[in-house]
Amino acid sequence: MTLAERMYNLGTETAFEVLAKARALEAQGRDIIHLEIGEPDFDTPKHIVDAGVRALQEGYTHYGPTPGLPELREAIARNSREVRGIDTDPGQVVVTPGAKPIMFYVILALAEPGAEVIYPNPGFPIYESMIRFSGATPVPMQLLEEKDYHPDLNDLATKITDRTRLIIINSPENPCGSALTKDELETIANLARGKNLYVMADEIYKDILYTGEHFSIAAFPEMAKQTVILDGFSKSYAMTGWRLGYGIMPEELVPHITRLAVNSVSCAASFSQRAAIAALDGPQDDVQAMAAEFAQRRRLIADGLRSIPGINCPEPEGAFYVFPSIKETGISSAEFEERALNEAGVALLSGSAFGAFGEGYVRLSYANSQENIKTALERLSGFVESLV
Structure with missing residues (x-):
């Protein structure tokens, strides 16, 4: 074969x-x-499980809209406004079975032979895997032990070229456990702003932060227009088996990411989405x-x-x-x-x-x-x- x-x-x-x-x-x-x-x-917290069971009993066992149930997209937008201080519209949200599909779809939508994608290294291995799968060139942004696994942003500046289509950041980071500071995020924003590229901010661990408060690169001026936020429910709410994640992105990307979802997963499970509303709106x-x-x-x-x-x-x-x-x-x-x-x-x-x-x-x-x-x-x- x-x-x-x-x-x-x-x-x-x-x-x-x-x-x-x-x-x-x-x-x-x-x-x-x-x-x-x-x-x-x-x-998984009991009130979330109860909401999932109730959803099953209420008949949430059928297909839902590919980008997500409207009520969950509204809850995610509302939560993002509260947590990140970003004016998020439900129309910018795409819900997927797990957060990996957002990563997969964004890289497929933006990367191709001749393009470059900057990603953290050491980093989540699927970044590099998907970049190579798309045919693009992976450009590593090294995380340095002597800097407690923070990158050299002067070096990052030299890696951004006319071929760069995407910069991936992950904070807090897997595998190193480092978290970009607000100043570092602002520097990255300044490097990216106005260029023909997007930033994918993997914020899946945002609720497990030991010092300071979470800050999103999308909150800097004009950066919401260039940022895809990747997040989900697996880590924050111990919901790995529920398979539910989401992306918050500029509206022009939504139809393209949705079309990739239509061609691959159709939609996320409706009862999981109902449980996710309870996760966001319920006690923390x-x-x-x-x-x-x-x-x-x-x-x-x-x-x-x-x-x-x-x-x-x-x-x-x-x-x-x-x-x-x-x-x-x-x-x-x-x-x-x-x-x-x-x-x-x-x-x-x-x-x-x-x-x-x-x-x-x-x-x-x-x-x-x-x-x-x-x-x-x-x-x-x-x-x-x-x-x-």
Whole structure:
């Protein structure tokens, strides 16, 4: 069978591959601590589940409009006005099954052979995968360990050319846990404003921020006209299995993104959308409690990793990941991932899975209990001491 050449440009998310390996070891009786999956270890808040059940009982089991139920698009626009201070119209919102389709559609709509897309590296691996799939050239914006995984914006300025069609930013960031400051966002806005390009601001972790308040690049003057905000419900509301995300974008993009959705997914599940309204309009206590628990785990895991000789770990500013350097161990990121799983019983991810600049690092998700994190740290300490 002959595959289309573009299929060889598609990457993957290795978190699911490592999870499969970990599950296989568990089936053999091994005790594995899971720090590989980027999924909150909390249940969806009860009032959201109740709204979803009620929607099923009320018959929300049929197709809905491709860009989303009108009442959810209104709720998202209203929430964006409150959270971001941006004058958002419901007509700018497109709802999709998960947030990845927004990423997929925006890159497909804008990128093509001869075009360039700037993206964070180390970064979410699907960015580079989709850029290559579109035929465009991926241009990495390196996140620097010595800057606590913030980019050199002077270097970014040199990367923007007449071929640049899209700049992707992710704040708070996966895998590094860094969060762009308002000043950094303003600098990026100044670099992008008025040029023939868009910014895709991946804000999926905006509610898990440990210092300061979330600020969107779209809030700067004129930038709403050039920005696609990518967001969703998986991380903030522990709704990964509900598969629901959305994009807020300039109105001229909406029909194109909607047409891509028509050709691929038709629409998001109607009952999930009804539950999402309850998520946005209901109490936010569970979101705040989850973020507070992540803050405690952040300190536990970052301090614990820094206490291990040969490990350097900048302090995460948001999300629920640490991205420590393991360069002093003398082994590659991939080998560290494999041996940590098989020898220490700790599932984590090689930094090289997040781009070329991730080599020498690993990603650990602290979406697990404090007790399990402590055990994982003890195991990793013994493992690393055997290496250095």
